[in-house]
Amino acid sequence: MRDDPTHLAEQVSTVLRHLVLLLRRTVAGQPVTSQQYGVLGSLEAGPRRMTELAEEHAVQLPTMTVQINRLEDAGLVARGSDPADARVRTVELTGEGRERLRAVREVRIAHLTRELAALDEDERATLAAALPVLAKLGRS
Amino acid sequence: MRDDPTHLAEQVSTVLRHLVLLLRRTVAGQPVTSQQYGVLGSLEAGPRRMTELAEEHAVQLPTMTVQINRLEDAGLVARGSDPADARVRTVELTGEGRERLRAVREVRIAHLTRELAALDEDERATLAAALPVLAKLGRS
DNA sequence: CCGGAATATTAGTCAGGCTAACTTAGTTGA
DNA sequence: TCAACTAAGTTAGCCTGACTAATATTCCGG
Numbered sequence: 512m513r514d515d516p517t518h519l520a521e522q523v524s525t526v527l528r529h530l531v532l533l534l535r536r537t538v539a540g541q542p543v544t545s546q547q548y549g550v551l552g553s554l555e556a557g558p559r560r561m562t563e564l565a566e567e568h569a570v571q572l573p574t575m576t577v578q579i580n581r582l583e584d585a586g587l588v589a590r591g592s593d594p595a596d597a598r599v600r601t602v603e604l605t606g607e608g609r610e611r612l613r614a615v616r617e618v619r620i621a622h623l624t625r626e627l628a629a630l631d632e633d634e635r636a637t638l639a640a641a642l643p644v645l646a647k648l649g650r651s
Numbered sequence: 652m653r654d655d656p657t658h659l660a661e662q663v664s665t666v667l668r669h670l671v672l673l674l675r676r677t678v679a680g681q682p683v684t685s686q687q688y689g690v691l692g693s694l695e696a697g698p699r700r701m702t703e704l705a706e707e708h709a710v711q712l713p714t715m716t717v718q719i720n721r722l723e724d725a726g727l728v729a730r731g732s733d734p735a736d737a738r739v740r741t742v743e744l745t746g747e748g749r750e751r752l753r754a755v756r757e758v759r760i761a762h763l764t765r766e767l768a769a770l771d772e773d774e775r776a777t778l779a780a781a782l783p784v785l786a787k788l789g790r791s
Numbered sequence: 792c793c794g795g796a797a798t799a800t801t802a803g804t805c806a807g808g809c810t811a812a813c814t815t816a817g818t819t820g821a
Numbered sequence: 822t823c824a825a826c827t828a829a830g831t832t833a834g835c836c837t838g839a840c841t842a843a844t845a846t847t848c849c850g851g
Contacts, residue, residue: 519779520763524756526785527674528689532709533789534667546838549668561799569672574839576800581837598798598847616664623660626788634784639659641781644774645666648766649673684806701830714808716831721806738816738829 537622541615543587548619550578551604551612554588558603587611677762681755683727688759690718691744691752694728698743727751 538545546568553559553567565575579602582588587608593599604612627635678685686708693699693707705715719742722728727748733739744752767775 516764516767516775517760519767519775520760522779522782523763523767524759526782527670528692529786529789530667530670531674534671535709536789544837552668562797569675570838571840572799573801573841577838580800596798596848600799619664620657620660623663624657627656627659627663630784630787634787635656635659637781638784639662641777641784642662642666644770644778644781646669647770647774649669649676686807702828710807711809712830713810713832717807720831736817736829740830 533626537619541618543611543615546578547582547587548612548615550575550582551587551608551615554602554604554608555612558591558601560593560599560601562599564602582608673766677759681758683751683755686718687722687727688752688755690715690722691727691748691755694742694744694748695752698731698741700733700739700741702739704742722748 534545538548541548543551549568550564553564559567561572561575561579564579565572568575570578579588579590583590587605588602589605591601591603593601627638630638674685678688681688683691689708690704693704699707701712701715701719704719705712708715710718719728719730723730727745728742729745731741731743733741767778770778
């Protein structure tokens with residue numbers, strides 16, 4: 512018998528690669544990329560500053576600058592300023608950005624819903640039970 | 652009450668994004684990228700042809716050509732030919748490639764093992780039960 | 792008020808996707 | 822039989838997304 516957490520880790524590793532491929536197919540051909548979708552999602556609850564966005568998405572600041580430049584060029588977000596600190600730039604969704612996010616999310620969810628509908632009731636329950644555990648991974 | 656598969660899909664969508672970030676941290680700073688690791692893994696069981704590799708990794712052929720070029724330059728894989736069909740190129744691991752794969756896998760598994768060790772026994776069991784279900788997703 | 796810390800951007804490099812166009816090798820049918 | 826089609830790979834050119842290093846700009850503490 513194998514050492515339990517290690518054996519599990521190998522299986523998780525395999526499944527992770529599989530899920531990455533699934534995700535790629537889920538977002539292929541959409542009007543925003545997977546990263547852009549993620550950033551738009553972060554802005555849904557309200558304006559964020561650049562550093563916050565970079566940290567939240569685990570990228571360096573310059574990477575986020577370029578991302579936001581593109582989203583701004585596309586008219587999906589707008590930059591603003593913090594009146595209390597002239598160094599910080601804030602970013603918020605435009606109306607168009609909010610609409611685009613809604614549309615992309617719809618397609619995405621529909622895609623996943625189709626996948627999930629192919630499972631039986633027990634499988635969905637098993638999956639649902641595991642989601643909080645998966646969400647906990649990587650927070651340690 | 653929400654429509655069940657759709658609601659589940661939303662949660663899955665969120666967790667997927669989380670896992671992508673986890674995976675990125677897992678492989679950051681390693682001597683091969685995540686994609687290269689995947690390709691090396693595909694070659695572990697023996698030589699493959701370019702088309703097979705491209706399909707398996709859900710990329711176009713030219714993308715795989717470039718990948719293999721880099722791995723070949725690094726001395727991790729070698730190209731060969733199919734005696735029965737002069738059009739096909741085969742790709743196989745070199746000794747160095749096999750060693751590199753082993754080393755990277757070890758780090759990767761160790762990383763995930765640490766994450767999993769932070770869970771309690773019940774959580775690991777819940778996760779283990781869900782892995783086959785996750786593996787089934789996207790095959791429909 | 793000056794030097795250091797914090798915030799963001801610019802510039803330059805690289806990996807990793809894509810499509811279009813090309814070469815080379817097999818296959819097929821008039 | 823050989824001309825046309827198909828299949829397998831590569832090359833070239835473009836884009837996104839990641840990084841580091843260097844450069845403003847602004848804030849703050851002594």
